[in-house]
Amino acid sequence: MKPTGDLSLVKKINKSLVLDYIRTQSPISRAKIAEISGLTKATVSSLVNELIESHLTYEIGVGQSSGGRKPMMLLFNGTAGYAVGIDLGVHYIYAALTDLNGTIVEEYRMSHRNESVEQVFAKLMECIRELISRAPESTYGIVGIGIGIPGISDEQGNVLFAPNLGWEHVPLQAMLEKEFDIPVIIDNEANTGAVGEKQFGVGKSASHLVYISIGMGIGTGIIINNELYRGTTGFSGELGHMSIQFDGPKCPCGNRGCWELYASEHALLDRARTELGIAQVTVEDLLKLAEEGHPAAIGLFERLADYLSVGIVSIINGLNPDLILIGGRLAEAQKWLREPILKALEQRSLPYPREQLNVQFSELGIRATVLGACSFVITNFFASTKVQLDWNRYV
Amino acid sequence: MKPTGDLSLVKKINKSLVLDYIRTQSPISRAKIAEISGLTKATVSSLVNELIESHLTYEIGVGQSSGGRKPMMLLFNGTAGYAVGIDLGVHYIYAALTDLNGTIVEEYRMSHRNESVEQVFAKLMECIRELISRAPESTYGIVGIGIGIPGISDEQGNVLFAPNLGWEHVPLQAMLEKEFDIPVIIDNEANTGAVGEKQFGVGKSASHLVYISIGMGIGTGIIINNELYRGTTGFSGELGHMSIQFDGPKCPCGNRGCWELYASEHALLDRARTELGIAQVTVEDLLKLAEEGHPAAIGLFERLADYLSVGIVSIINGLNPDLILIGGRLAEAQKWLREPILKALEQRSLPYPREQLNVQFSELGIRATVLGACSFVITNFFASTKVQLDWNRYV
């Protein structure tokens, strides 16, 4: 049954609107909100007072007058609740506690290696427990737990397949919700990273952005119309497995010539081993060599940039985003990747979709995933008091 | 300024809802609408009566009773207005007049070849004038003109670039609106085709579909969340220019190894010429040969299917749509393309995004573009009385 319109819907819309203005333009007065929102002063006043009652907003004191009564300035109360966000890596767990503004207030890290599902799960629990115990007292307490995983999950928060973790069909969300009795949200690491950057990083002003996480493989998170696009069954974003060479080498996924076979950390290190003749080489080593001016190392990064560009051009031509955001481990190689990529895009992409395009490297770095995970939880928390309709159905 | 909620918004939402039920489930009674919508009988009654007053709905007579008073059945009045849709082809103009249901009531065709912008524009005007003159009397008259073009246009309806037509920076929308003084909507032929199939063809039940129009080149129309995705500046859908061979031949677009260099009509005919040794060959010729069992001709279609599949796999892995729709001229080769494509997808695409995927060939054929153009106009017409908010901003 489709949702209908009634007065409570109107109130939800307007309350969201007012809260959003307070969140994004604070400190701000009631009168100013009325002016920019188009609502009447009376309405804004009433809604703000309800928000104050529910501790999401508070008055900070009078502000500057511009020739009349001084306005009472309002602030969003970010500390009314806290969110736990976790970046579940292949060999590490990075957990953080943020307030409702997305400001990190506590962190906790652990490493793991070749451990069983149970052992990793135990460590996960330890991280969460620790952060929850450290959380300050607040009105709404811990509003949820968000987790970014190196693999794919379904809508019920089951980890379907995380090859590098050795996980298959693990009902992670259910397990954690049973344990902690608060909302748990699971999503792919690239998706959480995309949301993190969109919400708290360089992607704030982009409406359609593609986040490319370059690690062992290539994962992508696609944000369309300011919202994470999940696809029909929640498995969108596997652009790492688009073919850039139809008769290229076989990929374990079944396809040939997948992008990530050419433009991932794995591919880079492979080439370093065979071409530089170093047996055990890491990204750090290569970065160091490049920093020292080693031409072959720099050459390797430039070739990586070329391969990356091939896929990015396809994304630009196909999706016409306003932002391409490069994240993941290899975003650290920005210094050597940036220029070659921009140059290649200039040459290879169609001029029109390129016009309003921005190409950026992640600012949040390792924190993108964790912050995205928190953002999921915070958004979900607000959604319970906000508009939750599929409006497209009305058109 | 973001839209606020008020009583008129509530009414718009509910009126849209009621009208949609009447449009999609007619004949239907007031009581039934109340039951399935969740609105009260009183509300539905009042809204229906307003719809009747505005001639968008009418009563058709009493229906079957299930043990009580007989219900008064309602129908959508599709003939309350008409839309003009045009498929502006490289060598033809196909124009149609539809009612608000999208039913074609009049058609008009013309051909053109190597003519100036002015000459083609004159023919376009002739088509429109002819159809408008043939339109039956109706409450709302001609509600707009929609045009699908073989090129790209901006949001102001300027044809920026239509190479095969030889057009560049033609303010088509402005020219036509000045002439006819009704809303004119211009969009790419693949986009209109996608919308046509979504609205009136096989795509009705798909939420995320990618329409692949295979003609001289490859154009794609992407529908996400039941809405055409236009990208940041309206230039999305150029998936024909994603590279499937990074070191492949140069494409006029600047890229190398573009999909359409391998999987378009142009590529097919090229191969036919060199490999079959026929100097002047058309798609019709090849279809005829294949029908006669000519192995080389069939082989050509199978190779086309292979190349097509490479791109389709990337789309599936990246966007996880619920429908891939193959349209355009080469959709007629369904008989030889279908099986090889399905087989290749089975082998090369990731299993999870494939689960709920459907692959279909266009049913509307040549009419897809025209109907999509009409759909734009009709949607736009209803939008004036419907909800027009960017709801995602509330999250």
Place this chain on the structure above:
DNA sequence: AAAGTTTGTAAATTGATTAAACAAACTTAG
């Protein structure tokens, strides 16, 4: 000090929905 501005609240009004009641029209059980 007077005049004008700005902020925020209060009271009355508006309008769309809901809830409850009801009349009309119909079916079915006995």
Place this chain on the structure above:
DNA sequence: CTAAGTTTGTTTAATCAATTTACAAACTTT
């Protein structure tokens, strides 16, 4: 064939959130 029950669609009163209008308080400027 009648009484009982059902279903449809309208009417009436109540509700609720926004708007309009008015206003008091607090401040700046002349």
